[in-house]
Amino acid sequence: MHENDKIVTLDSYYDPMLAEIIRGRLEAEGISCFIADGNVLSAQPFYNQAVGGVKIKVFEKDLERCQEILASTDDQDNTSEI
Numbered sequence: 001m002h003e004n005d006k007i008v009t010l011d012s013y014y015d016p017m018l019a020e021i022i023r024g025r026l027e028a029e030g031i032s033c034f035i036a037d038g039n040v041l042s043a044q045p046f047y048n049q050a051v052g053g054v055k056i057k058v059f060e061k062d063l064e065r066c067q068e069i070l071a072s073t074d075d076q077d078n079t080s081e082i
Contacts, residue, residue, distance in 0.1 A: 006060040009036075010067075012053040016066070019054045022070065033058045049052050 009034070019068040028031050035054055036055040058066050 007057050008060045008063060010056040010058045010063065012055045014053040016054050019056055023056055025073060026056070026066055027070060029065075031058060031062050031066055031069070033062075033066075 011022075013022070016035075017037070018039055023033055023035055034057050036057050037051050038054045040051055
């Protein structure tokens, strides 16, 4: 395994649907990612706080690009409200 193959947490969310939306946005941009702890929360929603929410995992080499994608999405969302 190469150093660039390291998997890191991009962010964690207490709303599983929001995590799925963000995962879809990243995958649409060609970023490989997955959601961790989603199954735990589906089975036991009360564990949400205990496990720290659902986490989006990405390769470390893609981390900066993911942050750029999410920042541009936030900018577009804010502009559409004006």
